[in-house]
Amino acid sequence: MARSRSVPSALDLVVVLGAVAVLYAGVVPAMVQDWRIDENYSHGFLVPAVTLYLLWDRRRDLAEAARRARGSWAGLALCLGSLALYVLGRAGAELFLQRSSLVFLLMGAVLWLWGWGVFRKALFPLAFLLFMVPLPYLVYDSVAFPLKLLAARVATETLFWLGVPVFREGNVIHLASQTLEVADACSGIR
Incomplete structure (x- = not known):
């Protein structure tokens, strides 16, 4: 069990x-810019709002846990690990590491400042x-x-079983009168 602090x-x-x-002054605006430019990550604008709602929804539980809070030094260890991840990302010019380190740093700060009770209640929203964070x-x-x-x-198998003449090459579906391409939006990621 980790030692606790006040x-x-x-x-x-x-x-x-x-x-x-100060540390993330350049990281967050660049991430927001990626949300604006890349349609695959435009949902990024909603994630902080949903997180705030989830925290607001748990406010009574969080307040109760905070009244009994005793910060944990394990949170400081998580913060230091997050900072190491950030430094590694900066050194390697890897945005994903820098950006994800922010989330882990916030988790570590909650654990360090308020301890395990608050951390457990805030873990899912955080x-x-x-x-x-956009994937590489x-x-x-x-x-x-x-x-x-x-x-x-x-789609090809479904059309075949429906009796439609169809031929597939990779993600391109050839029908008798036209050709269809299965686009990125059809991958289910968006």
């Missing part, structure tokens, strides 16, 4: 939030924030393309 003061909160704001294109494409092929295969 309830956070307003100064603790200001210091932690200030440090996070973990939900990971959905706002290598990962996205390695998941989306096989799903497109599956969608094309299912």
Whole structure:
């Protein structure tokens, strides 16, 4: 069991939030820009709002847990691990690591400042924030393309069983009078 620390003061909160704001001043705006530009990640705008709603919905449980709160040093360890992930991402110019480290840093800060009771109540809403982080294109494409092929295969088999003459090449479906392409939107990722 991790050792605990006292309830956070307003100064603790200001210091932690200030440090996070300074550290991620370039990361968050770039992520928001990706949400604006890439339709695959336009849902990113909704994720923080949904997270705030989920936290608001649990406000009574969180307040009750906060009254008995004793911060945990395990949270500091999670914060330090998150910062290491951030540094690794900066060194390798890997945006995914930098961006996801923000979510883990927030989780660590909650655990460090308020302890396990509040952390358990806030875990799902905070973990939900990971959905706002755009996946690396290598990962996205390695998941989306096989799903497109599956969608094309299912559509081709369905048309075949309905008696429609059909031929498939990868994600392209050839019918007697036209050709259809199974697009990224049909992969089920969006």
